Each structure stands twice: as C-alpha cells, then as structure tokens.
Amino acid sequence: MRSPSPFGRTALLTSLLLLGLLGLHVPVVGAQDAADAPADTLQAVNEPTAGGLKGAAEGAKTGTGKKVAGPGDRTTMAPGEEPFFKSFENSPKFGIQTNATSNAYYGEFSSILNMRGSARVTNDLKYRWSDFRQQIKTTESRTLQSSYSSGTQLPVSVTLNAGRDWNEDLTTNSSGTENVSRRDNSRASLGLNVPVLTWQDINFTVKSSSGLTDNKSVTQGQRNDVSEAFLNGAMKVGTEIREGVSIAGRFYGRTASGERNLGDFTSNSSATTDSVGFGVYYDRNFANGRVSLTRGNFERRYLDYRRNANGIIDTLGRAEDEKVVDEIEFNDALSMELVNETRLLGITFQSELSHTMNESDFAVSLVGLKERLQQEADFAMGFEAFGDTFNVSYSYLWKWDDQQQKTQTSRRGRQYTKERDFNFYYGRTLFKATDLTFKYHTGLGQNTAENGYLNTDKDRLRNDYSLRLDRDWSDVFSTDALLSYSENQDIALNATRSSNNNNKESYEIAPGYRWTISDRVELQQKYRIYIQYTDYFFSELEGSSRVDDYNKRGNLTTTVDIVATERLDLTVRHDFNKRFNADKSKVDAAGNAGYFVNQRQRINKIDLSFTFDVTEGVTLEGSTYSTLDEKTSIANVERVTERREGKIWVGAKVNRTWGESENMELSALVRKHNGYGPSLSEANANYWETDVWFKWSF
C-alpha cells in the first residue's frame, strides 16, 4: 500500500503545528517540562505492564503539576545582563583500552557553546576501533551528534538534534565464512515543548517533535534500509476538582512514513500510533492513590522477510519474489490500575490492583494473532510499635497468553500462570545494640495449559525462613549469626514428566564477626555450614532412575585488612571450603535413610593484594591468588584429582592534571596479568590490561 508523499506530508504537518504553537498567546506563568511523556507510543503499547502504560498514567498526572520556572518564564531572568555567547569549550580525548577480550583505540572531540538563558549548542564526534582477541572479529564505529536547546530564550522550549552513526563489524566463523554487518544511521529531529497553559483552572501541556531518520545497513550481504519522516504530539490536561483531588488526561499520537529497501525490493513504510490516558489522583487526609486507565495501539506497514510460525526468517528454497513480503502489524493494549495507600492508627495499608490486556496480529507472518491478559493484586500492611516492626504482604498474579498461527484454523489454547506470594517480616531490638530479624516467605507458582496439550502443567512451591541476630559488642567488635531453612518443590503434573518431581530442603547456619584490632588492622571471619537434601517423590517406584541425595558444604572465610603505612594498604584473604556429595543407599526398617558419600572435595584459596600511593595521583597495585582443589570421587574405585590454579597481576594507576585551570588530564591504568591452571585459556592466562586516555579542554 502506498502512502502519498510521506516527507511532504510530515513537513506540512510540522509547519502547521509550529505555526499553531507559536501563534498561541501564552500566559507566561511558568512551566513544567513534560519529560516523562513516553517518547514513543510504540513503547507504551509494547510494554503495557511496566514503563509504558504505567508511565503514561503517571505522565497524565503531571498535567496538574506545580508551576515552576521554565521555558518562556521571563519573570525569572534578566536577559540584558548576560552576553549572548557566554562560553565555548572544546575537549579532545584520545585513549587505548586492552583486556583479555579485546584491544581498542578511540578518540573523541566534544564542544559546548553556552548561551544566554541556558541555551546551548553541543557537538560530539567519536571514533572507536576494536580488535577481538578470542575470535576473528574487528569493529569500527564513528559517531557525530549535534544538538541545540533554546533554554529560556524563546517562549517555547525548542530542541534540535542531528546525528550520524556508522559502524561496521567483520566476523569470521569457525568455517572461515566472513560476515560483514554494517549500519549507517542518520537522523534529525525538532522538538517543541510549550509551557503549562492555564485556562479556567485547567492546566494544559503540549509537546511535539518531528524529524527524519535514514538508516542503511548490510547484514550477510543483504541490504536493509529505512528512510522515514515522523511527527508526534502529546497533550496533557488536568485540573484539581477538590482540595487534594485531581483529574488528568493525556493524548499522544505519532505518525511516520517513508520508504524501506530489503534485499532487491523497495516499498513504502508507515506507522501510526496513538494512546489515551485518564486518571483520578488523590492525596488528602490519611489516604493517597490513583485510579487510571490507558489505551494505546499502533499499526505498522513495512517490508519484511517471510517468517515462519516461530517468527524466524524462512526463505530457504523459496523463489526470489516470495522471500520478501509487505507486512502489516497491529497492536492494541489496555491498562487499568488502582493504587491506594492509607495510614491509620500508625498502621500503613497499601494496595495495588492492575489489569492489562494486549493483542497483536500480523497480516502475513505465520506468527499470527497473539493475545495476553494479566491481572495483579498486591496488598501490604506494616506498623511499628514499641521497638517492634511488622510487615506483611500478599501478592497475586494471574495471566494467560494465547496464539493462533496463520496456518492453524483454531487457537492454540491459553497458557495460564498463577503466582501467589506471602511475606512476613518482624524486626526488634532485643536489648542494647542487639537486633533480631525474622523473615518468612512462601510462594506458589502454577502453570496450566488450557487443553493440557503440552503436558507441561507444573507447580513450584517455595518456603523460606530466616532468623538473624546482629550485635555490636563495642565500637571495635561486632557479631552476626544467620539461621535459615528453605524448601523448594518442583512438581510436574503430567505422568510423562512427574518422575523428576522433587523437594529440595536446605539448612544453613552462618555465624561471623568483625574485629577492629587497631587503627591499622581489621579482622573478619565468617563460617558457613550448608546442607541440602533432594528427595524425589517417586524415587521408590520401580523403574525410576532418580536417587535421593544430599550435599554438604562448610566454608570458612578469613579476611585481614592492614593499613601498613600512610601509603600502603594490604589485604589478605583465605577461603577454606569443604564439600560432600552423597546418594541415598538404603532405608532401614525404622525408616532411617543411609547415604553413600560419592564425592569429597576440599578447596583452599589464598588472596593477597596491595595498593601503594607513590605520590599524589600515582598508585601501584597488585594482587595474586593461589588455589588448591583436591577432589576424591568414590565409585567402584576411589579417584583423587588435584588441581592448582593461580594468577598474579601488577600494575599502576596514574591520574594527573596540568595547566592553570587543570585543563589537561592524563589517566592511565596498566596491569600485566599472568596465570596458570586448567581452567584458564591462553588468552586469559597472559595479557595486558590497559585503560589510558588523555583529555584536553580549551
């Protein structure tokens, strides 16, 4: 389908909008920048549950925002007292970065022209080249970005942006096939933001932008170019109907049209999107909250490769003229939410209810129609009394999704998800400098297919308990202790999958202390014992190959921090780790289980690191670690393996400035890494790490 003269239409619309806005009589009382309006309704439609619709609802609220100084607020500035051009600064920067992954060289040049009324012009020019060490790959990028913002010079806020990004990625795979991925993106845009207009106690905020994008790319020898012009506009309207109660609405629209080239094919492309939001907001007496409703949709027309039911490009074996199609994509979304917080008699009650619906469809792609619905309810209550703190919360999520692929005559069937979570928190200062906290969580997640067609229905139950005691015995000595238990059940409902159903129970005890021995020495020790039992529900059945097991772990970490001199800091750390894995081997008549230990492991690791301040801005540093890993596997025969691994790096950090206004800066970090051990590849065992750059401002 062809769009008539896309650039001309958008340019005309932009001009009309500009004339309309500039022709308005603006009662200059201040403004609030509508920066929180979604930049693109597509975003609002695509992310209905998070930033999009929620953001839109929040954005609608700001239509009633407080009046603050902003564009056009001539009551707060005296232009005659300032020169038109206030300052002009240029900053070239050059640098090198190397590490185990890549070597890179880069250069940047930025300039900023500051003008009267906070207006400014900025230019940024960047170049970067990288060579990857662990694969045959190089990347190169060049970026130019220019912008102008009018500050408070004009009655409306005007922003102009123009930029170009070029990047190229050359990668060769293990078969020697080289792939070139190249992108060249040019763009320009004009943004207008009108201060808050007030009429009959109703506030209006208007924002608009228009621009051009030209994106050329080549991937695997195929061109994929898009040239489009766009225009969007947003308006917020809001008023306070009673003290502490406001209503607000938000309208947003965007249109884009242009041309797209894909392979050897060319066609027009277009997109129209819009969204509407309405909300009631209150904040009075003991309660605050909002009720909001937002609806958004888009329609996009573009050239695309033929895609299969999984959305994957599917052109193999097709004639050339069948590989590319004129696609039309639709999306509709609706979101409602109700949020409330009430504080009564020292108790805070919070509730949040939300409902989101989303539907998308394609004209050609075999992905076809997709529908999604999500409802969520969260409730929380908390209070503090006489040193006790209680928090209780419960949340419930219910959602489903469905799909009808183009090749199917009926829908797939809904996939339902239910999630429930309950949290309880209790905190109390038992006595002086001694705090007790108790946490409890239980959660159940359930997945169900409408027709059970995939046999993947499942439940997951989780229970967590933890008790923690913290005590500061003195300014130099403190202790903490953690006791926890958790249970995690994986339950597949269908007979073809239920043999793996299991319950994992974990117990943990972790005491520790911190002792500041002197101004120069601090000692920390943490001991942790952990055991996890895995019980398969159906391991006793004949034919089951699942075996119940447990694993235990003990870990002692000792850290000593030493301030040796004014310039020298040292840290020594030792980890001792001991593990056992065992399978259940028998159950006696009394029901007591016996386990056979099939693996023992002991790991010792010692770290030593230092930093030494040579002079102001110059630091020497280094670190080394050594690990001994002894593992004994016990089956028919006992097999012992011993692995040693270590690494050392030394380097220096320099940060120096020169010049009367310290306008020249050198930053350098250079480290040499050397390591050994079975898990270190050659690239990771021996390399230089550098990050050196020089910057000059004038």
Add this chain to the structure above:
Amino acid sequence: MNRSHLARRILLTAVAALIWLPLAGCLFEPRTPELPSSGQDIPYLPQTSPINVWENLQTALNYSDSFGWENNIHEDFVYIPDSDTQSQYPGVFVDWGKEREMSFISNFFNSGSTNIAEMRNTEFVVPDPGGTEARWEGVIYYLRVQEAGNGGETRFRASAIINFVLDGNDWYVNRWEDQVGEDDPDTGQPLPTMGVLRATFGSN
C-alpha cells in the same frame, strides 16, 4: 514492659497471624501430580560440574522442560547477543537476565515445537573447572526446531562463550555470550544464533 504494651504487641501479632492462617492452608497447596509412567525419566545430571550443567540445558531443550532450564541458570544470568542479532533486534536485549530468559524459554516451549539440541561440538575441549568459576570459549551449539504445525525445521548453530559459576553446592550458567553464527553442516549456509530465537519469543 507494661501490661498495655504487652497487650498491644500480642494484638498486633495476632492480626498478622489472622491474616496469614486462612491463606496458608488452601492458597499455597500444590496440586497432586499423576504417578509417573515408566521409562519417562528426564535424565538430568547432578549439577556438580559445568559439563553436567551444559548437558542439562541440552536435555531441557530436547524434552522442552522449563524446570530443567531454570534449575541450571543462575540468578545473576546475563545473555549477550552476537552483533548480527543485536542489529536485527535493536533494544531487545537490554538487561537480559534470568527473568527474561525464563520468559523466553517458557514461550518457546509453549509453542509446542520439537527440539533436537547438540550443545557441544565434538572438537571442543572442555576446560577443567577450577575454584568456583569456569569459562568455555568457542563452544559450538546446534539446535534444530521442528514447528508444531507443519513440521518445518529451523536451525540455529553458533559459537559462544559460556561462563559457569559454583553457587552453594551447584554449578550454573551465569553468562552466555553468542559470538557468531556458524555454517549449517548440511548446506554450508551461515545459520543464526539462539539470540534470534530469544528475540522472537522473549521480546513478547
């Protein structure tokens, strides 16, 4: 503590308990599963080494079992796409962590496709794990996906850098960085990485 304070504390605790008690019994009770049919074990290996974890991901793909995928992916999981996929799906992979990964794998398995995965090429030399971390550079995986409807096959083959971490007593995958699509062993045509699959199912 005086008597009124004690009474209030008891009251508050009772309120919290009263809220919880009705919920605990019925709302958090899992459903009763069917007895397993014989010979239907999903053969997962204990997560005692990176190689077992990587095998488990292969098993999870072959059995379309999202439990198996989730259990072998670390809480701090990060996925980094190759540059081809990145440019094909701009913005999709920002902050791709475990939640997005599970959304992807759940949607993918729900599509009802049949998967045949070989997560490691025979030439790849598995490095010994040392300490609590392991890094596999250049492992080549190969996944064939047969659509539920028409049986059409889509293939993915790529080299990747995989990081494993030992957390508690188990190993997990905590970073998956696709490097570049590899050639199809049958046709010699370059194939996409699983980043394309992730973008297709995880971006919705």
